[in-house]
Amino acid sequence: MTITRRYALALGGGALALTGLSGLPAFASVADDAIMKITGGAKVVEGGVDLTAPEIAENGNTVPVAVSAPGASVITILAPSNPSPAVATFNFGPLSGASEASTRMRLAKTQKVIAVAKMADGSFHTASAMVKVTIGGCGG
Amino acid sequence: MIFPKGMNMISRRDFLQASMAASALVGASGFGNWGRLAARQALTQDQLLQFEATGNVTLIHITDIHGQLVPTYFREPSVNIGVGSARGKVPHITGAEYRRRYGIKDGSPSAYALTYDDFTSLARGYGKMGGLDRMATVIDAIRAERPEALLLDGGDTWHGSYTCYHTEGQDMVNVMNTMKPDAMTFHWEFTLGSARVREIVQGLPFAAMGQNIFDVEWDEPSDLFLPYKMFVRGGVKIAVIGQAFPYMPIANPRWMFPEFSFGIRDEHMQKMVDEVRAKGAELVVCLSHNGFDVDRKMVSRVKGIDIILTGHTHDALPEPVLIDGTILIASGSNGKFVSRVDLDVRDGRLMGFKHKLIPIFSDVITPDPVVTKAIAAERAPYLDQLTEVIGQSDSLLYRRGNFNGTWDDLICNALIEERDADIALSPGVRWGPSILPGQDITREDIFNVTSMTYGKAYRTEMTGKFLKTVLEDVGDNLFNPDPYYQQGGDMVRVGGMAFRMDVSKPQGSRISEMTLLKTGELIDPAKSYTVAGWASVNKGTKGPEIWDLVEGYIRKKGHVSVAPNKNITVVGA
Numbered sequence: 001m002t003i004t005r006r007y008a009l010a011l012g013g014g015a016l017a018l019t020g021l022s023g024l025p026a027f028a029s030v031a032d033d034a035i036m037k038i039t040g041g042a043k044v045v046e047g048g049v050d051l052t053a054p055e056i057a058e059n060g061n062t063v064p065v066a067v068s069a070p071g072a073s074v075i076t077i078l079a080p081s082n083p084s085p086a087v088a089t090f091n092f093g094p095l096s097g098a099s100e101a102s103t104r105m106r107l108a109k110t111q112k113v114i115a116v117a118k119m120a121d122g123s124f125h126t127a128s129a130m131v132k133v134t135i136g137g138c139g140g
Numbered sequence: 141m142i143f144p145k146g147m148n149m150i151s152r153r154d155f156l157q158a159s160m161a162a163s164a165l166v167g168a169s170g171f172g173n174w175g176r177l178a179a180r181q182a183l184t185q186d187q188l189l190q191f192e193a194t195g196n197v198t199l200i201h202i203t204d205i206h207g208q209l210v211p212t213y214f215r216e217p218s219v220n221i222g223v224g225s226a227r228g229k230v231p232h233i234t235g236a237e238y239r240r241r242y243g244i245k246d247g248s249p250s251a252y253a254l255t256y257d258d259f260t261s262l263a264r265g266y267g268k269m270g271g272l273d274r275m276a277t278v279i280d281a282i283r284a285e286r287p288e289a290l291l292l293d294g295g296d297t298w299h300g301s302y303t304c305y306h307t308e309g310q311d312m313v314n315v316m317n318t319m320k321p322d323a324m325t326f327h328w329e330f331t332l333g334s335a336r337v338r339e340i341v342q343g344l345p346f347a348a349m350g351q352n353i354f355d356v357e358w359d360e361p362s363d364l365f366l367p368y369k370m371f372v373r374g375g376v377k378i379a380v381i382g383q384a385f386p387y388m389p390i391a392n393p394r395w396m397f398p399e400f401s402f403g404i405r406d407e408h409m410q411k412m413v414d415e416v417r418a419k420g421a422e423l424v425v426c427l428s429h430n431g432f433d434v435d436r437k438m439v440s441r442v443k444g445i446d447i448i449l450t451g452h453t454h455d456a457l458p459e460p461v462l463i464d465g466t467i468l469i470a471s472g473s474n475g476k477f478v479s480r481v482d483l484d485v486r487d488g489r490l491m492g493f494k495h496k497l498i499p500i501f502s503d504v505i506t507p508d509p510v511v512t513k514a515i516a517a518e519r520a521p522y523l524d525q526l527t528e529v530i531g532q533s534d535s536l537l538y539r540r541g542n543f544n545g546t547w548d549d550l551i552c553n554a555l556i557e558e559r560d561a562d563i564a565l566s567p568g569v570r571w572g573p574s575i576l577p578g579q580d581i582t583r584e585d586i587f588n589v590t591s592m593t594y595g596k597a598y599r600t601e602m603t604g605k606f607l608k609t610v611l612e613d614v615g616d617n618l619f620n621p622d623p624y625y626q627q628g629g630d631m632v633r634v635g636g637m638a639f640r641m642d643v644s645k646p647q648g649s650r651i652s653e654m655t656l657l658k659t660g661e662l663i664d665p666a667k668s669y670t671v672a673g674w675a676s677v678n679k680g681t682k683g684p685e686i687w688d689l690v691e692g693y694i695r696k697k698g699h700v701s702v703a704p705n706k707n708i709t710v711v712g713a
Binding site: 052054055056057058059064102110130132134135 | 356359387389390394401402403404407609610613614616617620624625627647
């Protein structure tokens with residue numbers, strides 16, 4: 001996979017790892033499969049994670065995204081409609097000030113961006129945000 | 141002035157009532173006053189200005205002037221479709237429904253100012269509207285009564301005319317400065333390019349604001365603009381928070397202002413509201429260029445804004461809209477209206493208000509001589525160019541509505557003919573004054589509907605499939621049920637091709653029956669078509685300037701006549 005056009009900036013002392021999950025099956029839901037790889041099938045609870053992304057991307061090649069999940073040890077950002085859905089995984093150690101991070105991602109098209117957080121107790125939490133990628137023009 | 145016969149009394153407006161906090165918030169709209177005056181066959185400046193001052197704070201709102209220094213005709217929309225939760229709600233009503241909603245009699249001054257029917261005959265009766273010198277008279281009269289009134293400009297000011305284009309916005313800056321605004325926010329201003337914006341903003345004698353204007357590289361608030369400004373007026377601590385147009389880099393060319401990022405950023409808006417409240421703000425005003433539906437949604441997500449002065453979508457509403465205790469004011473466009481809002485703020489709380497949408501009937505309101513002189517000075521170097529008659533229109537030319545207006549069709553016809561194309565695309569903008577049947581079309585008139593810094597008329601090949609993608613994409617920017625995914629413009633104007641649009645469908649399935657008019661055949665997704673258009677957001681677009689192309693076309697024709705468009709079928713509204 002290539003990460004050359006991704007500008008990653010980790011905040012709060014978290015260690016950053018960019019991961020690419022290539023060759024995901026086209027059947028069923030790509031998002032569900034990607035989440036399954038993270039959780040190993042454990043239950044995922046909505047909430048407990050803040051995912052901030054623009055409603056409409058100003059530039060699909062570099063879309064700012066921020067995640068925050070107090071108490072999380074790992075947060076992964078997924079863009080299921082990208083050729084490589086996994087955008088970034090942030091690991092937070094005991095010395096991390098806060099479990100929050102921001103980066104920029106490339107979005108191939110309009111899609112729901114998903115954040116999955118693994119909490120210290122091993123539970124999983126999720127949040128999502130629809131980001132529209134548009135041709136633009138014609139504004140009033 | 142003389143009014144058409146058959147005008148009746150307008151019914152007296154009921155007072156609006158709403159509760160806010162523990163007190164009753166009593167708001168009144170002064171709208172009915174000027175409608176009633178019509179029955180007395182007289183409309184005077186004093187009557188237009190008549191307002192029973194209330195409370196201790198006065199706000200004056202102007203917005204979306206689009207470079208119109210002098211009075212114009214401006215026809216309001218016949219089609220303004222609301223989708224999702226905005227379906228059928230104000231401001232998505234037009235014509236007879238609009239008049240019914242606000243108790244406006246057919247043929248009255250308010251019918252002329254606010255709705256589209258019988259536009260030509262009413263325009264001949266009531267005359268042009270707007271003009272910054274008339275607006276100045278109204279603003280000065282309000283200030284004479286309330287010297288501490290705040291004058292707030294919602295933006296789209298430095299764009300939209302011949303002189304504005306050739307002076308890169310300086311004409312508007314100079315004339316607006318004579319009127320002494322207190323704050324302003326932005327949209328089309330950025331299409332002057334970021335260097336020019338920086339140059340003007342650094343010299344502005346008032347607050348340039350937008351809490352959502354960020355530095356693109358650091359994703360932090362831009363240091364060129366204030367997020368808000370605190371004022372003390374009438375003994376009340378007032379915070380005015382700016383909200384620039386959120387989708388600038390998408391709706392307009394990003395390459396012209398690459399240092400800036402926008403977005404709605406309602407988390408940051410909430411932070412700003414909390415910050416100004418912590419600093420003791422007793423009244424929180426948002427000067428917004430979001431567009432009405434986006435503001436309506438923002439009210440549900442951001443708590444603590446007392447009043448939003450809305451802009452961008454060009455809606456003119458004679459009454460405020462109250463949502464969850466927040467007052468939304470819509471003050472129209474092109475200089476047609478000035479809104480006055482008096483607020484009663486006591487014990488750190490908004491207790492009541494009074495509002496009036498003041499129509500700027502240019503033949504009724506005496507121009508302010510200082511501003512008239514300032515306007516004349518800006519126009520003088522260009523007067524010969526401005527006033528040159530290019531041709532004459534035999535039909536009403538207008539642009540304002542979700543789909544093609546007659547001005548748009550004229551521009552599309554010019555594109556097809558002058559650039560030898562199958563299909564024409566013209567941007568779905570909401571600005572551009574109207575021309576009455578029999579009226580001369582001057583160079584100034586052509587610039588009024590075409591002026592922009594990226595107006596090159598391109599000629600290119602597009603496959604049928606790509607054309608559909610373009611229509612679907614723009615359609616979703618207008619009819620996505622969630623206003624946060626709308627850009628606030630109108631549907632791209634299309635010439636040479638018919639299509640059907642189901643606004644209730646999702647993106648990808650709204651457009652069907654695309655038909656090439658010159659052959660009557662359905663558009664083939666695999667086939668290439670020659671397309672001419674203008675206002676591309678892409679850098680390096682080549683072609684003649686659109687105003688030169690339209691001028692050449694009108695000059696050749698001498699007389700132009702455009703019937704209302706019948707090639708677009710809209711369903712699902």
